[in-house]
Amino acid sequence: MSSEAVQEYTVAQGRAKSFYTRYERKDELQHQTHYCPGCGHGTVHKMLAHAIDELGVQDRTILIAPVGCAVFTYYYFDVGNVQAAHGRAPAVATAMKRSRPESIVISYQGDGDLSAIGAAEILHAANRGENISVIFVNNAIYSMTGGQAAPTTLIGQKSTTTPEGRSAMTEGYPLHVSELLATLEAPVYMERVGLGDNKQIAQATRAVRRAVENQTRGLGFSMVEVLSPCPTIWKMNPIDAQRWVRDVMEKTFPLGVFRDRTKETAPRHALRPAPALDAIPRLLGLAEEDLPADHAHTVARHREIDLQVRIAGFGGQGVLLLGEVLAEAGLDAGLEVSWLPSYGPEMRSGTSNCHVRLSSQPVDSPLVTVPSVLVAMNEPSLRKFDLTVRSGGWVIYNGDTFPADCMRDGVHVLALPFTRLAAELGDPRAANMVMLGALLEIDGVLPRASIEAALGRLVKNPRWIELDERALARGRELFKESLRQGSWAKESRAEA
Amino acid sequence: MVEGNKIEAKKLDRGWLRIDGEECKGCGLCIEACPPKVIAMREELNPYGYRTAIYAGAGCTGCGVCFMVCPEPGAITVFRAVVRRVEGSGHANAGVEEAISCASN
Secondary structure: OOEEEEEEEEEEOOOOOOOOOOOOOOOOOOOOOOOOOHHHHHHHHHHHHHHHHHOHHHHHHEEEEOOOOHHHHHHHOOOOOEEEEOHHHHHHHHHHHHHHOOOOEEEEEEHHHHHHHHOOHHHHHHHOOOOOOEEEEEEEOOOOOOEEEEOOEEEEEOOOOOOEEEEEHOOOOOOOHHHHOOOOOOEEEEEEEEEOOOHHHHHHHHHHHHHHHHHHOOOOOEEEEEOOOHHHHOOOOOHHHHEEEHEEEHHHOOOEEEEEOOOOOOOOOOOOOOHHHHHHHOOOOOOOOOOOOOOOOOOOOEEEEEEEEEEEEEOOOHHHHHHEEEEEHHHHHHEEEEEEEOOOOOOOOOOOEEEEEEEEEEEOOOOOOOEEEEEEEEHHHHHHHHHHHHOOOOEEEEEEEEOOHHHOOOEEEEEOOOOOOOOHOOHHHHHHHHHHHHHHHHHHOOHHHHHHHHHHOOOOOOOHHHHHHHHHHHHHHHHHHHHHOOOOOOOOOOOO | EEEOOOEEEOOOOOOEEEEEOOOOOOOHHHHHHHOOOOEEEEEEEEEEEEEEEEEOOOOOOOOOOOHHHHOOOOOOEEEEEEEEEEOOOHHHHHEEEEEEEOOOO
């Protein structure tokens, strides 16, 4: 058989498959990236896209876009994309990788994003050895915002915020992120590369590919720092900017491998997945019957309900529990509720108060600044919040006598020695429930079954449930008695 | 385009470049990087106001360095000449491809 040789051209290098062919960010110029001529981002994007192509992981790659010039990576990369808040890309990448372990998660960040506002996130993601790949593009300046100094700005480098050049005395020294992270135990691969000339770019291409490949092998945290030109903000032409990377930046940020444990590292075990929602009650030790049923005892909506309660006392008096039972009961009754505690660091003594809202409408703010009911478990708490109670509202006060100077027109008062009354029931600590019993009578909105259900969920000890139920009943009684005796009647003189 | 076209001439350049005049922003990095110096800057502006890079038309070795340094995803496409050996007639697809350039620049 005869054979003949034919010469022809085939594509050796061209647009990576992982790039879109059209960028839908704008109506016009859909074939151009938004980067300036000569910007290093485009070059790094290409390295990344080709690495994704070569490793065959396009369909399972999730790229986390940063804040900065590279914010629009999702318009360019035909992969899964998430855009993170400034500096938070490693945290988002962590969540992505853990919830979708089969994904290849790449955090792409600039130096303003990663080394300044996101310094904590990258440090801890690296320290946890998250199996993600981080591409850190370092151009020694905040470019998108117009050239402010970054932690990576070189000594003497001028920027809009260091017009005389960066000074170590006032702005500190350039932050060597790769060296810093290389002191940690967990990272497996960390290399600094540059875009300063052909040779450096070739090395950078290999490094970016390795960082992604390490993840496909399950090895752990890999980061490539790329010294990248920013001709526009550096005020240079692209060729000079490329030289500046090589001749100037590299002096401060030496290139090289700072960590390579890829050979000796075994693939990380798959993390145990986070518990599913329905497994959480069991983990918290809650029995099935303790869970709030939907609108178990829904109250009739014959009127608008907007109960705003402030409960205050010393820590340890059960202030927060009182509020919790109230809110939980509201939830059980199908109301919108909020419970907002406010307390000092002390577990006992110290002042403590909480805001509770029960409403038939969605609660707009959990703050109760003008309560309809104030539950004051001692005199200092009364004096602190007395003046905030709205006209027509109630003050339930734990004390033998209500301080005369706290009397106000238009505010009802129920003042009883609740602590002593609770002690008569068996334990002075049940005073909060006696007061709650009285409070429930005032408003009368919550069905008794809801209170019982709430108590059952929040109080574990059967002895206490029994005591609390008696205390609540006692509170209801006391309120009705006081109504009959008129002892509370500090009615508004204006109304009279 | 040249892709896929069988070219009868016996001596082809080892490489060939296609530069997209609409995607190129004229940064000039490819001109600086090109080892055989076969890329130039076009004098006239493209519709978006950039001067763009242009292949001189001959002398490309297919090394791909210009592609590597170019910041635009698809502004440059690098072709390499291959020899396709066609066994007899009717078996055109059974040919063996053999790169005649190995991008050693």
